[in-house]
Amino acid sequence: MTEAKTIPQHVAIIMDGNGRWARERGLPRIEGHRAGSDSAREIVTAAGEIGVKYLTLYAFSIENWRRPREETSALMRLLTKFLKDEIPTLHKNNVRLEAIGRLADLPEHSQKQLAETRRVTAKNTGLTLILALSYGGRTEMVDGVRKIATEVREGRLRPEQINEETIAASLYTSSFPDPDLLIRTSGEMRLSNFLLWQTSYTEIWITPTLWPDFRKPEFLKALEDYRKRQRRFGGVEPT
Ligand code: IPE
Ligand code: IPE
Ligand code: MG
Secondary structure: EOOOOOOOOOOEOOOHHHHHHHHOOOOOOOHHHHHHHHHHHHHHHHHHHHHOOOOEEEEEEEEHHHHOOOHHHHHHHHHHHHHOOHHHHHHHHEEEEEEOOOHHHHHHHHHHHHHHHHHHOOOOOOOOOOOOOOOHHHHHHHHHHHHHHHHHOOOOOHHHOOOOHHHHHHHHOOOOOOOOEEEEEEOOOOOOOOOOOOOOEEEEEEEEOHHOOOOHHHHHHHHHHOOOOOOOOOOOOOO
């Protein structure tokens, strides 16, 4: 049993509500995504300052490809621009960039810039920022099971050796700890296929605030609330 009390080591965020934020203002959806990237910048900096070690941002789900081509293309252009423009700020804040998801689905300009930003920030030792891109929790498990099945077929692994560690190691997140705190903006009460395996004991915090309006003060509120949680992991409260 662990009492949370401290700052979470790993925070994961479902950044939702950009479209509604734009609609409320009579703007095109992409303007909501643009404003959302300002929130992302602010939260990355805040997380680093506070001493969070890992921040995973759900930026684009594998299901988001179902959106009109106009929106997905604009989002990908925005992503590439963000990855390029943020390099000086990432360095200044000692942030290392990582990514999870079916990255080969991204357009070439995004893949190239992602590889470049990862390369140049690889030696930073502060916060690890993990972008979930073309990410789906079930797809991640499919990819993991394929890897494990290949190991078994090639005789490197026996089925009875498969345990929770084997499965965790087969996922995109193999080198990161599980999230301690999951934040979702815009009030939706669902996971939307995000980190299904990794969130088994994650504390959840949901706010009606739309992502472009989610800034540092509310992030601090979420962390403060986390500190008061008691994490039991199936055990009992201390008497
Ligand atoms: C989140 O905002 C960003 C992405 C999913 C890329 P949405 O675009 O889902 O905004 P709403 O939910 O339509 O308001
Ligand atoms: C989840 O938001 C995905 C991201 C924030 C990238 P969605 O807007 O795609 O989720 P649903 O469709 O409302 O479940
Ligand atoms: Mg949404």
